[in-house]
Amino acid sequence: MPPLEVVLQQALNGLMLGVMYALIAVGFTLFFGVLDVIHFSHGDIFMLGAFAGLTLTALWAALGLTAPALALALTFLGACVITGLIGVAAERLCVKPLARASPLMTLLATLSLGLVIRESVLVFYPRGADPKPFPTPLPAGGFDLGGVFVRWDSLAILGIGFAAMIAVDRLITRTRMGAAIRAVAQDPEAAQMMGVDLDRTVDATFFIGSALAAVAGILSGLYYGEIQFIMGISGGVIGFSAAAIGGLGNVYGAIVGGLLFGVLQTTAAAFIPRGSEFRDVVAFAVVMLFLVFKPTGILGERSVERV
Amino acid sequence: MLTVWAVELGVFALVVAAILAERPVPLGLTIGAGVAAWAAVRFVPGLRGGLAAAFHGHRRAAWLGGAVVAVALPFALRASPYWTFVATMALLYVTIGQGLNFQIGTAGMINLAGAAFAGLGGYTVGLLTVRLGAPPLLALLAGPLVAVAVGAVLFVPILKTRGHYLALVTIAFGFIFTILMNNLEFTGGPQGIKDIPTLRPFGFAFSTPIRLFGVGLPYHANFYWAALALAGLATLAAWRLHESWLGLALNTLRDDEIAARCSGVHVARQKLVAFSIGNLIIGVGGAFYAVMVGFVSPPDFDFGYSLIMLSVIILGGVDSIPGIVLGACLLIPLPERFRFLHEYRLLLYGVMIVLVLLFRPRGLWPAPTARRGALPRRGALPPFRASPRAAGAGEAGARTVRSPARDAGGHVSLLEIRDLTVRFGGLTAVDGVTLEVGEGEAVGLIGPNGSGKTTLFNAVTGLYAWSGDVRFAGASLAGLEPHAICRRGIARTFQASRLCLDLSVFDNVLIGMRATGGASAWTALLRRRRFLADVHAALDEARRLLVLFNPALPARGFERAAALPQIDRRRVEICRALAARPRLLLLDEPSAGMSPEETAELMRDLQVVREADPRLAVVIIEHDMFVIESVSQRVTAFNYGRKIAEGPFKTVAATPEVREAYLGREAGV
Numbered sequence: 001m002p003p004l005e006v007v008l009q010q011a012l013n014g015l016m017l018g019v020m021y022a023l024i025a026v027g028f029t030l031f032f033g034v035l036d037v038i039h040f041s042h043g044d045i046f047m048l049g050a051f052a053g054l055t056l057t058a059l060w061a062a063l064g065l066t067a068p069a070l071a072l073a074l075t076f077l078g079a080c081v082i083t084g085l086i087g088v089a090a091e092r093l094c095v096k097p098l099a100r101a102s103p104l105m106t107l108l109a110t111l112s113l114g115l116v117i118r119e120s121v122l123v124f125y126p127r128g129a130d131p132k133p134f135p136t137p138l139p140a141g142g143f144d145l146g147g148v149f150v151r152w153d154s155l156a157i158l159g160i161g162f163a164a165m166i167a168v169d170r171l172i173t174r175t176r177m178g179a180a181i182r183a184v185a186q187d188p189e190a191a192q193m194m195g196v197d198l199d200r201t202v203d204a205t206f207f208i209g210s211a212l213a214a215v216a217g218i219l220s221g222l223y224y225g226e227i228q229f230i231m232g233i234s235g236g237v238i239g240f241s242a243a244a245i246g247g248l249g250n251v252y253g254a255i256v257g258g259l260l261f262g263v264l265q266t267t268a269a270a271f272i273p274r275g276s277e278f279r280d281v282v283a284f285a286v287v288m289l290f291l292v293f294k295p296t297g298i299l300g301e302r303s304v305e306r307v
Numbered sequence: 308m309l310t311v312w313a314v315e316l317g318v319f320a321l322v323v324a325a326i327l328a329e330r331p332v333p334l335g336l337t338i339g340a341g342v343a344a345w346a347a348v349r350f351v352p353g354l355r356g357g358l359a360a361a362f363h364g365h366r367r368a369a370w371l372g373g374a375v376v377a378v379a380l381p382f383a384l385r386a387s388p389y390w391t392f393v394a395t396m397a398l399l400y401v402t403i404g405q406g407l408n409f410q411i412g413t414a415g416m417i418n419l420a421g422a423a424f425a426g427l428g429g430y431t432v433g434l435l436t437v438r439l440g441a442p443p444l445l446a447l448l449a450g451p452l453v454a455v456a457v458g459a460v461l462f463v464p465i466l467k468t469r470g471h472y473l474a475l476v477t478i479a480f481g482f483i484f485t486i487l488m489n490n491l492e493f494t495g496g497p498q499g500i501k502d503i504p505t506l507r508p509f510g511f512a513f514s515t516p517i518r519l520f521g522v523g524l525p526y527h528a529n530f531y532w533a534a535l536a537l538a539g540l541a542t543l544a545a546w547r548l549h550e551s552w553l554g555l556a557l558n559t560l561r562d563d564e565i566a567a568r569c570s571g572v573h574v575a576r577q578k579l580v581a582f583s584i585g586n587l588i589i590g591v592g593g594a595f596y597a598v599m600v601g602f603v604s605p606p607d608f609d610f611g612y613s614l615i616m617l618s619v620i621i622l623g624g625v626d627s628i629p630g631i632v633l634g635a636c637l638l639i640p641l642p643e644r645f646r647f648l649h650e651y652r653l654l655l656y657g658v659m660i661v662l663v664l665l666f667r668p669r670g671l672w673p674a675p676t677a678r679r680g681a682l683p684r685r686g687a688l689p690p691f692r693a694s695p696r697a698a699g700a701g702e703a704g705a706r707t708v709r710s711p712a713r714d715a716g717g718h719v720s721l722l723e724i725r726d727l728t729v730r731f732g733g734l735t736a737v738d739g740v741t742l743e744v745g746e747g748e749a750v751g752l753i754g755p756n757g758s759g760k761t762t763l764f765n766a767v768t769g770l771y772a773w774s775g776d777v778r779f780a781g782a783s784l785a786g787l788e789p790h791a792i793c794r795r796g797i798a799r800t801f802q803a804s805r806l807c808l809d810l811s812v813f814d815n816v817l818i819g820m821r822a823t824g825g826a827s828a829w830t831a832l833l834r835r836r837r838f839l840a841d842v843h844a845a846l847d848e849a850r851r852l853l854v855l856f857n858p859a860l861p862a863r864g865f866e867r868a869a870a871l872p873q874i875d876r877r878r879v880e881i882c883r884a885l886a887a888r889p890r891l892l893l894l895d896e897p898s899a900g901m902s903p904e905e906t907a908e909l910m911r912d913l914q915v916v917r918e919a920d921p922r923l924a925v926v927i928i929e930h931d932m933f934v935i936e937s938v939s940q941r942v943t944a945f946n947y948g949r950k951i952a953e954g955p956f957k958t959v960a961a962t963p964e965v966r967e968a969y970l971g972r973e974a975g976v
Contacts, residue, residue, distance in 0.1 A: 032471070038471045038474070093661075094661055094665070097665055098664060098665070098668075101664075101668060103417070103470050103471060103474070104411065104417055104625070105621075105664055105668055107417070107419075107471075107474055108614075108617055108618070108621055108660065108664060109660070109661055109664045109665070111614060111617075112614075112618075112656075112657040112658075112660040112661050112664070113657065113661055114657075115614070115653060115654075115656065115657035116654055116657035116658055116661065119651070119653045119654035119657065120654060123650055123651060123654060233610065237478055237479070237482060240475055240478075241475060241479065244471070244472055244475050248471060248472075274490070277486075277489075277490040278486065278487075278490060280482065280483075280486055281483050281486050281487060284479035284480075284482055284483050285479075285483060287475070287479055288464045288476050288479050288480070289464070291464055291467065291468050291472055291475070291476060292463055292464045292467050292468075295467045295468045295469075295472060296472070
């Protein structure tokens with residue numbers, strides 16, 4: 001049993017990872033809610049968000065924008081808009097036309113679209129194959145809290161992540177568009193009869209979800225200090241796992257699932273010999289076991305099939 | 308016959324030329340010839356039909372010619388070991404594709420870890436031969452079995468989850484496999500296992516170049532022929548299994564699991580069988596890959612390859628056995644041909660799959676509906692087993708568990724329900740209902756919507772959990788699953804039609820017979836004559852049933868069920884229930900959604916059925932009082948989950964509670 005400080009340190013690290021996973025998972029769960037599909041290229045949208053962030057950071061520097069806080073804010077804003085629009089384009093192109101086909105079809109179409117996005121970055125982004133260092137404007141250093149070292153940039157990442165989640169919660173529970181999204185998730189036909197514009201709502205959902213993925217992508221860049229074109233594969237699978245643990249279609253479930261997955265990973269890394277190599281094995285195995293006992297997730301509704 | 312061979316030779320020449328042509332002029336000529344051939348088939352009227360007829364008429368010659376051409380390919384490619392290797396890879400993908408398609412296409416079980424199962428086969432070969440010194444041939448046999456064994460362990464989460472959650476389980480498994488192979492020491496980590504010894508059957512090493520008919524061939528040709536044999540076997544096995552009763556059961560549970568369960572299909576067992584057969588075939592492909600290339604490493608079996616395997620299926624056509632062959636033979640060699648596009652290869656690949664899915668979602672060679680339409684009738688063999696369906700209608704024989712209780716009036720009680728209660732959370736949908744149905748009796752159930760009639764059916768057929776006592780022919784039904792209840796002799800229809808619309812009419816009726824028998828998968832694989840006799844006996848039985856309802860139906864037997872009008876769909880559904888040779892038939896609102904004329908027709912049909920088998924008991928839920936009056940001898944009325952009246956129609960209809968339940972309380976009363 002490692003000492004308490006180590007456990008707490010790992011929990012903190014897990015929370016950091018978890019915030020990013022949660023942001024991706026919320027996208028998965030939102031899309032599932034409105035269209036009943038798994039948008040598998042979402043992982044690569046997350047990667048695009050990171051690359052959009054990197055490009056914008058470089059752009060601000062080239063334009064001589066020196067205030068780091070302003071540059072960072074503009075990076076987030078710009079990346080969210082760009083990635084959100086790309087997400088909407090992906091939905092229009094490849095998700096919605098197939099939403100009524102079998103799950104296998106949409107799964108494969110979005111997986112392939114992910115491949116296209118990934119390869120496009122590899123081929124068309126300058127030196128796309130190399131890992132890209134991600135400049136961080138966040139202050140270095142930190143403080144000691146009862147044996148646990150808390151870094152300033154970690155706090156910033158946690159703060160931004162939770163702020164994004166709260167913003168989404170507000171958006172969904174307090175606005176007209178949010179009400180439309182919830183209505184469509186419950187019953188698209190009834191929602192349409194009540195005057196909800198289905199196409200616009202779906203577009204908005206994909207914009208929001210993809211923008212959140214962009215936030216996660218930039219946070220990931222800030223956290224690891226580098227980004228890579230293949231980061232979307234594991235990001236997508238983990239985000240999907242998190243959404244499934246939480247129960248597909250439930251936003252809070254996705255957040256809980258994401259945090260859980262992050263903590264699970266870091267705990268596995270701390271407690272198991274050579275844990276850092278096998279942490280994903282443990283995490284995925286737990287996900288599978290979990291689905292045996294709770295096949296529709298923590299907050300997923302238990303569906304009774306009507307006969 | 309000559310036409311067939313000429314066409315096959317032409318295609319062969321075109322393929323070889325397309326592979327080998329390098330300089331602009333021959334390449335241009337090849338492309339021109341290909342386009343011309345395509346345009347001719349597409350636009351010359353009658354050519355396509357003529358060719359199809361030629362191939363249909365000379366089936367054996369076509370197969371023979373195709374086999375000769377496939378065997379001859381290494382001779383044509385002798386100058387290029389590389390292309391022989393690529394052709395071999397395509398054949399391995401045919402094998403793997405057939406296995407994966409059996410899971411995904413036939414049984415509807417999404418498996419996104421195809422590469423991991425192939426890897427299990429490959430790594431087993433590597434470990435056994437290199438680490439333990441086992442002979443490669445033995446390892447080649449062991450590899451697929453390991454894939455099956457691991458698949459069986461994984462089956463627990465697979466059975467519990469469905470749809471997207473199932474996809475996640477298999478994705479997670481694939482990732483676990485890759486990470487483990489990368490990090491475990493005994494599998495060689497990222498380097499994998501090198502120097503896997505080659506096959507040496509009868510002392511002949513596969514790695515030696517050979518000379519045949521005076522032509523020197525690279526050693527790759529050995530592997531090509533072995534892979535060709537494997538692919539041929541896998542395709543034949545997949546074909547026969549798809550035609551078999553197992554294939555039909557899998558198709559049905561893929562399209563409608565509840566209908567399958569209520570037709571006597573043991574869903575969990577059939578899924579496990581399908582998953583294991585699939586993994587066996589995939590494992591064979593992976594194991595063979597290991598001995599062919601001589602090493603295995605984690606990147607050979609990662610998620611990307613699972614996607615390529617899946618793409619083979621999608622491109623060729625889901626659940627289409629010839630489609631898989633076509634898909635693999637296009638998808639694997641094509642990118643190699645365009646190596647000057649190497650950088651963009653995967654990109655184009657992804658774009659192509661998206662385009663296929665958007666514009667040709669059923670694949671290049673869509674699965675045919677009439678899987679049994681082409682089965683030859685060989686001789687006049689009698690049914691290979693005196694199946695219950697061949698015997699008289701009422702003689703359920705072996706299924707009579709215990710002699711039913713006979714009361715004083717000679718009335719034989721078949722279904723006895725006592726104090727049946729069904730609860731959903733706080734809602735009591737059926738509340739202490741007692742009901743008895745005798746042999747040959749027709750009982751009507753009436754009551755307003757939500758009064759618990761359908762819930763009663765669902766409880767009796769094992770779909771919902773219940774408390775109380777339900778006995779059928781003297782034996783309790785407690786704890787039985789729907790398929791077991793169907794096999795005891797209770798068949799049903801559904802309020803909202805649960806036909807498998809993409810399957811043929813005959814297939815929909817045949818699945819009902821699965822409850823009482825049908826040749827095993829082994830018979831379908833190995834004993835062709837017996838299997839054909841069995842299928843034709845079943846088809847004749849299906850025709851006999853369909854004719855009872857509508858003389859025109861058997862002629863449309865090989866069409867998709869979706870092509871039928873509503874009333875015929877309902878008839879087919881009733882035929883499916885009758886095909887199970889039930890002693891009790893539960894009809895859930897058969898007239899729902901029909902015009903008065905159609906309803907009247909259907910009532911006549913039901914009378915015919917009752918006359919054909921006077922011992923068959925029928926319970927019918929209806930809102931149409933004329934139907935109830937004309938069909939049933941006795942009526943039970945429900946409201947709020949309770950029985951409120953019972954007796955002859957006239958008496959029940961006159962009961963104040965019943966009138967109130969249907970029409971509401973009269974004003975002023």
